[in-house]
Amino acid sequence: xxxxxNGTVALIGQGFVAxxxxxxxxxxxxxxxxxxxxxxxREAKLYTHLAVREDDVELxxxxxxxxLNTFKLLINVSGIGPKNAVSILxxxxxxxxxxxxxxxxxxxxxxxxxxxxxxxxxxxxxLKDKISRSPASRSVLPSGLGAQGKASGxxxxxxxxxxxLVVLGYSRSEALxxxxxxxxxxxxxxxxIRASLKKVSRK
Numbered sequence: 309x310x311x312x313x314n315g316t317v318a319l320i321g322q323g324f325v326a327x328x329x330x331x332x333x334x335x336x337x338x339x340x341x342x343x344x345x346x347x348x349x350r351e352a353k354l355y356t357h358l359a360v361r362e363d364d365v366e367l368x369x370x371x372x373x374x375x376l377n378t379f380k381l382l383i384n385v386s387g388i389g390p391k392n393a394v395s396i397l398x399x400x401x402x403x404x405x406x407x408x409x410x411x412x413x414x415x416x417x418x419x420x421x422x423x424x425x426x427x428x429x430x431x432x433x434x435l436k437d438k439i440s441r442s443p444a445s446r447s448v449l450p451s452g453l454g455a456q457g458k459a460s461g462x463x464x465x466x467x468x469x470x471x472x473l474v475v476l477g478y479s480r481s482e483a484l485x486x487x488x489x490x491x492x493x494x495x496x497x498x499x500x501i502r503a504s505l506k507k508v509s510r511k
Contacts, residue, residue: 313369314353317346323394325369327354336369337390340398345371359390368394374402385434387427395421396431404481406439407488411470413480466492469500 313336315329325346327334336354338346346352354369355376368390370376375397382393399420400408408416414428423431469492473483486504495503 309358310356310367312353312355315351317348317350317352320346320348325352325354327352327369334367336367337394338369338371339375339394341401342369342371342375342397357390366390370397378402378405381435381438382431385431387430392420392422392427396423404485407484408481409435409439411480411484412436416479416481465495465497465500468497469504472497472501473504 313327313329313334315327315334317325318328318333319326320343323340323343324335324337325343327336336356338354342354354371355373356370357368357376357379359366359368368379370379379390379393379397382388382396383390396405396417399416405417407413409432412432414425414432417423417428417431418425466487469487470480470483473486474480478486483504486508487500490500490503490507492500
C-alpha cells in the first residue's frame with residue numbers, strides 16, 4: 309500500500325514513532341536501531357510494510373531499504389512473525405544479521421526477545437543460502453569469499469580463523485566482521501590471525 313512515508317517525527321514511544329505526513333499522523337512500529345536515529349521535530353523517511361491480520365492492521369517502519377528487505381526475509385521464515393522480525397532487527401543491523409546467519413551464529417540470534425535456540429536454528433537453515441547468494445552479501449563477507457564463497461581452501465581457512473577468534477572470546481559474527489576485509493584466500497592461517505588481531509588493536 310505504502311512504500312515509504314516522508315514527514316516530521318511528531319512523537320516517539322516505546323517501539324513506535326508517530327510520523328506527521330501532510331497533517332496525518334501515522335503510527336509505525338520500528339526497531340530500536342531505527343528508533344535511535346529519529347528525533348522529535350525532525351524530518352524522517354521511513355520505508356514501510358503493512359501487516360494485515362484478522363484482528364489487527366499494523367504499519368511497520370524501517371530506516372532504510374536494507375532493513376525492510378531483511379524484515380521481509382525474516383517474516384517468510386516459518387514461525388517468524390512481524391514482531392519477532394522487529395525484535396531481531398533491534399539487535400542487528402542488516403549487515404550484522406547477514407554475518408550472523410552466514411556464520412551460523414545461532415547463539416547471538418537467540419538473544420533477541422521471543423527467539424529461542426530452535427527458532428534461531430530455523431532462521432539460519434532457511435536463510436543462509438538466500439543471504440549468501442545475495443549480491444549484497446559480498447560487502448559483509450571476508451575477501452576471497454564472494455556470493456559463491458564455497459572454495460574449499462578459502463572456506464577452510466576462514467573456518468579455522470573464525471574458530472581461533474572465538475577461542476579468544478569473540479562471537480562467530482564478531483569474528484567474521486573482523487575478518488571481513490582480510491584476504492583469507494591468499495594468506496596462511498597464522499598471518500590471518502595476526503592481521504585480525506592487528507586490525508582489532510587499531511579500534
